[in-house]
Amino acid sequence: MKKITLSAAILATVASSLTLSSCIGSFSLTRQVIDWNKQVGSKFINEVVFFALWIVPVYEVTFLCDVLVINSIEFWSGSNPLTASTKVIDSEQGRYLIACDGHGYNVTFEPTGQSVRLEFADDTWSVVTEDGNAYELLTFLDPSHVKVPAPDGSQRVVTLDQEGLMAYRAEVSQAMLMATR
Numbered sequence: 342m343k344k345i346t347l348s349a350a351i352l353a354t355v356a357s358s359l360t361l362s363s364c365i366g367s368f369s370l371t372r373q374v375i376d377w378n379k380q381v382g383s384k385f386i387n388e389v390v391f392f393a394l395w396i397v398p399v400y401e402v403t404f405l406c407d408v409l410v411i412n413s414i415e416f417w418s419g420s421n422p423l424t425a426s427t428k429v430i431d432s433e434q435g436r437y438l439i440a441c442d443g444h445g446y447n448v449t450f451e452p453t454g455q456s457v458r459l460e461f462a463d464d465t466w467s468v469v470t471e472d473g474n475a476y477e478l479l480t481f482l483d484p485s486h487v488k489v490p491a492p493d494g495s496q497r498v499v500t501l502d503q504e505g506l507m508a509y510r511a512e513v514s515q516a517m518l519m520a521t522r
Contacts (some may be wrong), residue, residue: 349405366407366408366411366413366415366416367412367415367421368404368411368412369401369411369415369421369423370403370406370407370411370423371403371404371407372437373423374394374399374403375437376455378390378391378394381487384509397499404418411423420465421443423517425443426440426441427439427440428440428441434450434452435450435451435452435453436450436452437449437450437451442464444460444461445458445459445460445461446458446459455471456471457469457470457471458470459477459478464480464482465477465479465480465481466478466479466480476490478490482498484501485500485501485502486498486499486500486501487499487501489509492512492513492515492516492517493516497509497512
């Protein structure tokens with residue numbers, strides 16, 4: 342009887358150390374399933390699909406995979422294995438390879454091998470060239486404003502609504518038109 346109690350205590354300790362540790366993780370797989378469910382249809386259809394995914398045990402399996410495997414890999418390696426991927430885009434000019442590593446994107450133009458990196462850090466998207474120079478593209482100031490480069494080299498604050506985007510687009514178009522003359 343004591344062996345069973347001791348075994349159960351050890352098993353409970355190991356299980357709790359795996360699930361109750363400070364390594365919370367991002368639960369990427371479970372979040373992807375939830376995000377997909379949110380796009381299925383109306384809120385009523387989403388609710389039906391939600392319950393169906395609990396009954397079928399999709400959520401339970403994805404949660405278990407996240408807790409036991411994916412979050413552990415993310416904790417020890419520092420990157421999430423589900424965010425790493427490479428996409429291929431064919432265009433009239435040639436093929437582009439876009440590699441995502443969870444921290445940004447490496448965009449490579451396959452015919453020439455030229456590449457550029459898009460990084461997101463501290464609410465800012467930046468372009469990093471092959472020679473290591475970084476240029477800020479866009480900084481989120483709050484949910485409705487971004488800071489972007491203006492054609493004259495300064496920075497502009499743009500409101501994220503149709504009026505703000507149209508004004509910025511007109512400013513850039515005007516500068517491009519003047520540059521071609």
